[in-house]
Amino acid sequence: MDFATFGDEIKAFLGLDEVHAAKTIAKALQLLIVVLLTLWIARWVREKFRRRATGGRLSAEVATLLSQAATVATYGLGTTVALAVLGATWTAIAAIVGATTLGISLALQDVGRGFVNGIYILIERPFRIGDRVRVGSAEGRVEEVGVRLTVLRTPAGDRIIVPNTVVFSSIIESSANGQQDRQHYAVSGIELPISDIENAVRRSLAGMPHLSARSPIVALMASSPDGTNIQVTVEHDLGNKVDDQVITRLRSLFPGATVATVSAVPAS
Numbered sequence: 189m190d191f192a193t194f195g196d197e198i199k200a201f202l203g204l205d206e207v208h209a210a211k212t213i214a215k216a217l218q219l220l221i222v223v224l225l226t227l228w229i230a231r232w233v234r235e236k237f238r239r240r241a242t243g244g245r246l247s248a249e250v251a252t253l254l255s256q257a258a259t260v261a262t263y264g265l266g267t268t269v270a271l272a273v274l275g276a277t278w279t280a281i282a283a284i285v286g287a288t289t290l291g292i293s294l295a296l297q298d299v300g301r302g303f304v305n306g307i308y309i310l311i312e313r314p315f316r317i318g319d320r321v322r323v324g325s326a327e328g329r330v331e332e333v334g335v336r337l338t339v340l341r342t343p344a345g346d347r348i349i350v351p352n353t354v355v356f357s358s359i360i361e362s363s364a365n366g367q368q369d370r371q372h373y374a375v376s377g378i379e380l381p382i383s384d385i386e387n388a389v390r391r392s393l394a395g396m397p398h399l400s401a402r403s404p405i406v407a408l409m410a411s412s413p414d415g416t417n418i419q420v421t422v423e424h425d426l427g428n429k430v431d432d433q434v435i436t437r438l439r440s441l442f443p444g445a446t447v448a449t450v451s452a453v454p455a456s
Contacts, residue, residue, distance in 0.1 A: 218273045226266025233258045256335055307335060309352055314360055318400040318423065322361040326350050331401040345395045370423050372450035373434060377415035378442050382408065389420055392441045396433055398425045419450065 234255050315321050319330050321340070326348045328340030338355050340348040378385060386406040393404050400423035409417040420438065424430045431449055438447045 215273060215275075219270055222266060222270050222273060226262060226269075229266075230259045230262045233262060309333060309338070309355060317402060318425075323350050323355050324358045329401060341395065341401065343397065369425075370421060371430065371434070373420045373422075373438060374409075374417070374448050374450050375420060375438055375442060375445050376409075376417040377445045378418065379415055379444055380442065382411060382416055385416065385418060388441060389418075389438070392437045393422065393434065396430070396437070398430055399434075400424060415445070 315330055317330050317333060320328070321330055323338070323340070326340055328342040328346075328348055330338065331341045331347070332339040334352075336352055338350045338352060340350060342348060380388060385408075389406050390403050393399060402423055405421040407419045407421070409419055411417070420434075422430070422434060435447050435449070439445070
């Protein structure tokens with residue numbers, strides 16, 4: 189067999205011969221569009237739930253559960269559409285999904301158990317984000333609760349990652365009970381671009397003692413050639429004053445701006 193004949197057979201196998209080339213390229217483009225659209229929708233869904241949690245319209249735990257469920261559903265739908273584009277029949281798709289699900293469930297039993305435990309924790313809420321807890325030998329403030337892992341932040345600022353299987357089977361000691369205050373700060377005359385302000389504030393206040401694990405809420409109040417004015421809302425442990433530390437960090441972040449306390453409001 190000469191190389192020309194071998195090359196023709198390879199092209200025919202890949203659908204790149206003159207007869208099938210146009211159809212193959214069209215399918216490849218359709219598949220690319222499906223993949224990109226699936227990734228964009230999954231990212232948009234995660235960001236939507238994150239903003240709802242940040243704005244207080246959803247609890248962080250419920251937002252995490254709904255976000256991850258919606259993301260998995262989006263990827264599953266995208267995979268189904270991609271298989272259909274490749275020419276698979278719905279019967280074949282159902283068989284593939286069933287076999288894949290069975291194989292994954294058998295191979296990842298421990299992961300599945302952790303997933304179920306995580307859902308139970310998110311629904312029952314034995315503790316909330318921002319609570320101080322002790323799980324076995326691990327102790328710290330709850331920073332994140334996912335379907336597989338719970339993240340604690342120690343007073344020293346270290347992150348402790350605890351599998352939810354451990355959380356589910358351990359005795360949990362919880363203090364603080366979610367009792368928190370909400371404090372507002374007015375910052376005026378910021379020279380930083382508006383698009384960079386929110387992330388800069390969050391990075392600046394991250395890991396601050398007695399501050400809730402919930403991200404600060406940054407509200408745009410006014411913008412002019414002289415600068416941008418914002419209001420920063422943070423939650424902190426009840427009975428602990430954080431004004432000096434927050435104001436110091438904000439002044440360090442925005443050297444030319446004016447920072448002042450607005451009011452203290454009890455958090456729900």
